[in-house]
Amino acid sequence: MKTRILGFVALAAVVSAAIVGLFVVPPDLNQGDAQRIMYPHVASAWLAYLSFGVTAVGGVLWLWRRDLRFDAVALSGAEIGVMFTAFAIWGGMMWGRPVWGVFWQWEDPRLTTTALLLALYVGYLLLRRLTEDPERRATRAAIVGLVAAIDIPIVHFSVEWWRGLHQTATIASPERALDPAAPMVFVGTLMGTLAAFSLAWLYLMIRRYELARAELAREEEARRGRLRAVQAAAANLRSQEEAAR
Amino acid sequence: MTVAPPTEPVLSPPRRPWGILVLVGVVVLVVAWLAFSSVGNALVYYQEPHELLARGDAAVGETVRLGGQVEPGSVEREAAGEAYELRFVVTDGHASIPVVTANAPTASFREGTGAVVEGALGADGVFVATQVIVKHDENYEAPAPGTQPSDNSFIPADG
Amino acid sequence: MTDAGFVIAAYGVILGGLALYTVTLWRRLRAAASRDDEGR
Numbered sequence: 121m122k123t124r125i126l127g128f129v130a131l132a133a134v135v136s137a138a139i140v141g142l143f144v145v146p147p148d149l150n151q152g153d154a155q156r157i158m159y160p161h162v163a164s165a166w167l168a169y170l171s172f173g174v175t176a177v178g179g180v181l182w183l184w185r186r187d188l189r190f191d192a193v194a195l196s197g198a199e200i201g202v203m204f205t206a207f208a209i210w211g212g213m214m215w216g217r218p219v220w221g222v223f224w225q226w227e228d229p230r231l232t233t234t235a236l237l238l239a240l241y242v243g244y245l246l247l248r249r250l251t252e253d254p255e256r257r258a259t260r261a262a263i264v265g266l267v268a269a270i271d272i273p274i275v276h277f278s279v280e281w282w283r284g285l286h287q288t289a290t291i292a293s294p295e296r297a298l299d300p301a302a303p304m305v306f307v308g309t310l311m312g313t314l315a316a317f318s319l320a321w322l323y324l325m326i327r328r329y330e331l332a333r334a335e336l337a338r339e340e341e342a343r344r345g346r347l348r349a350v351q352a353a354a355a356n357l358r359s360q361e362e363a364a365r
Numbered sequence: 366m367t368v369a370p371p372t373e374p375v376l377s378p379p380r381r382p383w384g385i386l387v388l389v390g391v392v393v394l395v396v397a398w399l400a401f402s403s404v405g406n407a408l409v410y411y412q413e414p415h416e417l418l419a420r421g422d423a424a425v426g427e428t429v430r431l432g433g434q435v436e437p438g439s440v441e442r443e444a445a446g447e448a449y450e451l452r453f454v455v456t457d458g459h460a461s462i463p464v465v466t467a468n469a470p471t472a473s474f475r476e477g478t479g480a481v482v483e484g485a486l487g488a489d490g491v492f493v494a495t496q497v498i499v500k501h502d503e504n505y506e507a508p509a510p511g512t513q514p515s516d517n518s519f520i521p522a523d524g
Numbered sequence: 525m526t527d528a529g530f531v532i533a534a535y536g537v538i539l540g541g542l543a544l545y546t547v548t549l550w551r552r553l554r555a556a557a558s559r560d561d562e563g564r
Contacts, residue, residue: 146507148507151505153527153528154473155505156531157535160539203541207537210534211538218471220473220500221496221498283411283432306507338559
């Protein structure tokens with residue numbers, strides 16, 4: 121019930137944030153209206169980082185505490201993170217064409233490392249489908265999730281470490297955090313969009329986790345069913361042997 | 366009537382984890398390659414004017430990306446019918462290279478903005494660009510009250 | 525395509541994608557719940 125209320129609040133917040141981003145804030149002086157894409161683009165990218173961070177932490181907790189609920193959290197983070205990464209890439213392309221003049225540049229480090237991030241976590245989700253045993257699956261996924269997480273800081277700092285087309289951080293860097301290179305209306309709109317998307321993220325994480333638990337319970341039920349069938353067959357065989365004797 | 370319950374492995378035979386180890390290894394290698402080869406300048410997205418000029422005649426005719434600032438006051442446009450020509454100077458503060466292109470950049474092109482141009486340096490020292498990419502920076506600015514961004518706009522086709 | 529076109533494409537796919545994922549998640553949850561009932 122509480123989750124449902126969260127869902128309604130998140131919906132209202134996301135719709136409001138979109139209205140503010142599209143119609144209320146002024147466009148950027150140099151980039152024009154295309155700059156409005158920055159709000160969902162950056163919010164999506166930050167939530168993708170958060171999602172994959174949750175996947176890494178969930179994986180570590182599974183390896184440490186051997187509780188499959190942590191693996192369910194890790195799976196939820198990966199699936200939702202893939203969605204937000206795709207949103208960040210799509211928004212970036214739609215922003216890049218009118219402002220840079222190109223949709224995509226493979227040689228740009230930020231773009232390439234983000235594409236790698238998407239590929240890594242799509243791989244993570246595919247890998248999970250290849251393993252049937254829940255505990256083996258959780259362990260393999262935890263390892264892949266940890267290795268893939270190396271790319272998160274690489275994506276974020278790629279704009280500082282290497283020369284590229286993508287601009288550096290306006291807010292999320294040590295020098296910029298307290299002195300963002302944008303007017304407060306832009307920063308406020310970005311923060312509002314981030315808050316709205318975070319509510320939607322939380323709602324989706326809770327629902328995806330519930331689904332993961334339901335699927336685990338079903339797998340466990342199926343396993344018990346097979347176990348009972350084998351036991352019954354064994355008992356049947358035993359009684360036939362006894363009858364024959 | 367005691368039948369020992371079958372143990373788990375009967376139902377799910379253990380599999381060898383080689384696949385996963387190979388996958389993890391590949392991922393580590395790719396990440397390491399990306400992280401370190403770029404540091405070693407193997408993957409430089411663009412060259413700055415002083416770097417391109419330092420290579421002398423060797424750089425002439427080679428298709429490269431050149432990046433820097435559009436020098437204020439250097440932009441000249443000519444649009445007569447079908448023919449379009451844009452000339453500007455790309456500078457990195459140490460060296461400058463004049464650029465000519467027949468392809469209009471986006472409306473976010475400005476004097477003083479960052480630009481990455483693709484093309485080749487000619488023997489006459491003029492860089493002939495097939496594409497001009499505008500590299501905007503991390504700074505944003507709202508238009509002054511009562512004005513529209515278009516008031517500040519560079520109109521690529523404007524003669 | 526104009527700037528407005530790109531802005532609509534970006535917002536449309538992101539907001540539409542969020543909505544689509546949410547609805548799909550509800551369907552998957554309902555399917556998982558109904559399978560549970562069959563099991564019992």
